[in-house]
Amino acid sequence: MTTTISREQWGSRFGYLMAVVGAMVGAGNIWRMPYVTGENGGGAFLIAYFLLLYLIAVPGLMGETSLGRHTRQGLIGTFRKLYGNSRLVGLGLVILIFNIVLMSYYSSIVGWSIYYAFHAVTGTFTQTNFDTAALWQAFSGNTALNVGMHSVAMLLVTSILLLGIKGGIERLAKWMMPILTIALIAIAIRGVTLPGAMAGLEFSFSPNWAYLTRGETWLAALGQALFSTGLGWGIALTYGSYLGRNDDIPLGGGIFTAIGNTSFGLLAIFAVFPIVFAFGISPSSGAELAFVALANAFGSMTGGYLWALLFFMGFFFANLTTAIAITEVGVTTYREERNTSRTKAVLTICGIIWLLGIPSAMNADILGYLDFVVGNWGLPLATFIIMIAIGWKFDAHRLRVLSLNRGADLYVPRIWELVVRYQIPAIMLGIMAYFLYTNLGQTPWKTVSGLALLTLMIPLCMWIMNRRHDTPQVATSTGDQSS
Amino acid sequence: MSLSAIIVMLASIVALWGVAGYALVVSMRHEERKLSLLHSQGDFEPFSPRAFRDLEHWLTQHPDSEHAPEIREWQGVQRQSLQHNPQRFYDWSNADDDTREAA
Numbered sequence: 001m002t003t004t005i006s007r008e009q010w011g012s013r014f015g016y017l018m019a020v021v022g023a024m025v026g027a028g029n030i031w032r033m034p035y036v037t038g039e040n041g042g043g044a045f046l047i048a049y050f051l052l053l054y055l056i057a058v059p060g061l062m063g064e065t066s067l068g069r070h071t072r073q074g075l076i077g078t079f080r081k082l083y084g085n086s087r088l089v090g091l092g093l094v095i096l097i098f099n100i101v102l103m104s105y106y107s108s109i110v111g112w113s114i115y116y117a118f119h120a121v122t123g124t125f126t127q128t129n130f131d132t133a134a135l136w137q138a139f140s141g142n143t144a145l146n147v148g149m150h151s152v153a154m155l156l157v158t159s160i161l162l163l164g165i166k167g168g169i170e171r172l173a174k175w176m177m178p179i180l181t182i183a184l185i186a187i188a189i190r191g192v193t194l195p196g197a198m199a200g201l202e203f204s205f206s207p208n209w210a211y212l213t214r215g216e217t218w219l220a221a222l223g224q225a226l227f228s229t230g231l232g233w234g235i236a237l238t239y240g241s242y243l244g245r246n247d248d249i250p251l252g253g254g255i256f257t258a259i260g261n262t263s264f265g266l267l268a269i270f271a272v273f274p275i276v277f278a279f280g281i282s283p284s285s286g287a288e289l290a291f292v293a294l295a296n297a298f299g300s301m302t303g304g305y306l307w308a309l310l311f312f313m314g315f316f317f318a319n320l321t322t323a324i325a326i327t328e329v330g331v332t333t334y335r336e337e338r339n340t341s342r343t344k345a346v347l348t349i350c351g352i353i354w355l356l357g358i359p360s361a362m363n364a365d366i367l368g369y370l371d372f373v374v375g376n377w378g379l380p381l382a383t384f385i386i387m388i389a390i391g392w393k394f395d396a397h398r399l400r401v402l403s404l405n406r407g408a409d410l411y412v413p414r415i416w417e418l419v420v421r422y423q424i425p426a427i428m429l430g431i432m433a434y435f436l437y438t439n440l441g442q443t444p445w446k447t448v449s450g451l452a453l454l455t456l457m458i459p460l461c462m463w464i465m466n467r468r469h470d471t472p473q474v475a476t477s478t479g480d481q482s483s
Numbered sequence: 484m485s486l487s488a489i490i491v492m493l494a495s496i497v498a499l500w501g502v503a504g505y506a507l508v509v510s511m512r513h514e515e516r517k518l519s520l521l522h523s524q525g526d527f528e529p530f531s532p533r534a535f536r537d538l539e540h541w542l543t544q545h546p547d548s549e550h551a552p553e554i555r556e557w558q559g560v561q562r563q564s565l566q567h568n569p570q571r572f573y574d575w576s577n578a579d580d581d582t583r584e585a586a
Contacts, residue, residue: 013514017507043491050498198484205495206488246517246529248510256506263499398550401541402557405534409513 007072008165010242015170017252017260020065020239022173023325024230024261025180025318027109031290033224033265034272038203038283040220041211048212048221049262056222056427057229057258059419060383061236062404062412063390065253068240070394070403074333075234076465078241082393085469090462091385095234096333097457098378100349102233103326104356105367107157110323111149113316114156115139116291120312125299132295136287143362150361151354157323158350161331162343165242169324176317181267183314187307188270191278194301200273203283222431227375228265229258230322232383232428234329241332246407255410264318271311275301290315327353372443373450376435381454384428391421520572528564528571532578535561 010016037045071078079092124130139145160168191197211217230236240253272294276283279297298308327349335345360367390396396417404412439447484492520527530538538561542554565571 013511017510043487043495046491046495201492202484202488205492206485207491246527248513251506251513252510256503256510259499259506260503263503266495266499398541398554401534401537402550402554405531405537406529406557407517408531408534409510411531411533 008242009244010247011166011170012174013247013252015166015174016239016243016247017256018177019169019173019321019325020236020253020257021260021264022177022318022321023235023239024228024257024322025177025264026106026228026322027113027315027319028224028228029261029265030268030272030315030318031286033228034204034269035283035289036220036224037265037269038273040217041208041214042203042205043207044209044211045217045221046205047207048218049225052218052221052225053229053258053262055419056424057225057231058254059416060231060387060424061229061257062250062254062416063396063399063420064232064234064236064386065240065243065249065257066399066404067386067390067394068237069243069245069247069249070399072241074238074241074336075329076333077336078237079389082389087462087466089469090458090460090465091389092333093461093465094458095232095382095385096330097461098374098382099234099326099329100353100356101370101378102374103323103330103353105360105370106319106323106326107153107353107357108146108150108361108367110153110157110316110319111146111151111361112139112287112291113312113319114152115145115149116295117312117316119295120298120305120308123305125295125308126304127299130299132292132299135295136291140364146361147358150357153320153323154350154354154357156320157327158346160320160324161327161346161350164342165328169328172324173321176321180264180314180317183310184264184267184271187311187314188267188274190301190303190307191271191274194274194278196278196280197274198277200275200277201270203277204269204273219431219434222427224265226383226431227379229261230325232386233326233379234382234386235325237386238329238332239325244407248407248409249404250412251409369446369450372439372446373453376439377432377450377454380428380432380435384425384432387420387424387428391417391425396420517572520568520570524568524570526564527568528561528573529557530561531573532575 010019037049067078071081073081075096076089076092079089083089083091119125119135124135125132160172162168163171192201226232236253236257240249243249243253272289273283275281275297276289276293279293279300281293281297294311295308298304298311301307330349330353331342331345334340334349335342338345360370390399397414400412400414400417404416436447436451517527528535538554538558542551542558545551
């Protein structure tokens with residue numbers, strides 16, 4: 001049985017907090033949240049969102065981080081500590097595969113942001129009569145360039161992860177997250193001072209209370225609260241496993257992570273929609289908003305070079321810190337399972353992700369399909385598996401008493417156990433069932449094939465882990481622990 | 484901008500940036516205090532009075548559990564720290580007598 005191998009710890013509290021919030025702040029905060037907020041009743045959506053954030057994301061992240069800190073293991077090692085050498089350890093492998101698949105196509109998005117950051121540096125958007133739509137079309141249609149940017153993104157992720165937890169991830173996050181904050185604040189200040197900008201804030205914040213009675217509003221808020229905070233993907237568990245034994249979890253790993261992450265979404269509302277409305281652009285989300293509409297608006301603004309540079313560099317930083325966190329889940333697990341060096345683990349996992357990511361980089365339909373399967377069922381299933389492991393297998397009561405409230409800056413009461421045991425798993429099952437119901441009629445082939453893939457993957461992973469246990473793995477045990 | 488939009492905007496700023504900023508500052512200050520205690524006396528008590536009471540309660544409920552030794556180990560760490568260290572990380576002034584006695 002694998003036990004704890006010698007492992008690093010975060011070098012500072014600030015470093016950990018920046019790394020974990022950086023892990024959660026990604027493309028979705030910047031190019032999705034402003035639009036989703038405006039489209040779902042503005043202030044009404046924000047109220048639903050805050051409520052779900054505190055009811056689901058905060059307690060869930062506390063549990064996941066706490067479990068990681070307690071086991072001091074990656075995904076599979078944690079599941080092995082919980083389930084022993086049984087086939088159920090395969091559930092850890094299932095979540096690991098979701099992470100790797102997620103990163104295989106997220107790497108393309110990181111590649112896009114590198115490409116646009118490069119153009120911002122070279123001043124492309126401020127050229128006279130520059131057509132940003134044509135640039136996006138040309139880039140999207142250039143397969144070699146997309147594969148190249150995906151490769152550059154993976155090279156960057158690899159080089160940072162090679163430097164380790166403290167020297168790579170933490171050092172990077174300590175610089176990038178404050179720069180991202182300053183960049184978004186600066187753009188927001190510029191944005192709200194533009195003529196007509198107030199309409200953007202009105203669109204985002206004006207409360208339409210009728211939306212609170214609509215199921216779609218709550219579902220959109222739930223989706224944003226879950227996917228934006230990365231709950232249940234193994235990231236909080238992996239980052240938590242590098243915490244000291246008396247480090248706080250509830251305030252830093254729970255509240256700050258979830259609320260801090262959403263604060264970036266709010267900052268994006270201030271930074272994006274005033275500009276969108278000031279330039280009379282139709283509100284939208286995704287690549288079209290960032291790479292066509294905003295790039296065009298920056299080109300028309302006074303000092304556009306600076307604003308484009310700040311926005312696209314910030315966007316790149318947000319995506320990079322997330323990509324690093326998703327990849328680290330695989331690196332930590334591989335390193336422990338194979339009892340190998342970090343260098344070998346980083347090169348292996350990044351190599352696998354790079355290879356798997358090539359189809360997504362070549363064809364946007366493949367990226368869309370993977371996002372459809374992973375987003376609709378993979379990630380809710382991963383969250384369900386982790387919450388069941390915390391709430392029932394480990395026992396939420398024992399985790400709260402033994403780990404969550406140890407060294408805590410904030411006391412977590414017993415109600416947390418009910419949330420982790422019943423509420424979050426029930427919501428996850430509900431969300432998967434809803435996605436199945438809504439997608440089956442609209443995209444039957446994608447839905448059935450995606451579900452078939454997932455259904456086959458679970459027993460396959462269980463079989464692999466069961467088979468692997470026939471050949472015991474040996475690892476050294478250490479226990480350097482400090483606050 | 485309408486008044487309702489302004490109210491929602493300000494409330495969002497307080498609920499998000501306010502809470503996140505407060506959490507960051509408190510978390511950093513507590514960490515400084517922990518580091519200072521580690522530096523001056525080597526360690527500090529890992530559980531607050533309420534958390535320690537939960538720990539004691541768990542042991543009373545599950546004395547023969549396979550996990551009881553691990554919980555007892557932490558109970559020992561807590562007691563030893565409270566006995567040997569002059570300075571506390573948590574505020575024990577409001578702890579009830581039972582908890583203080585158990586510690």
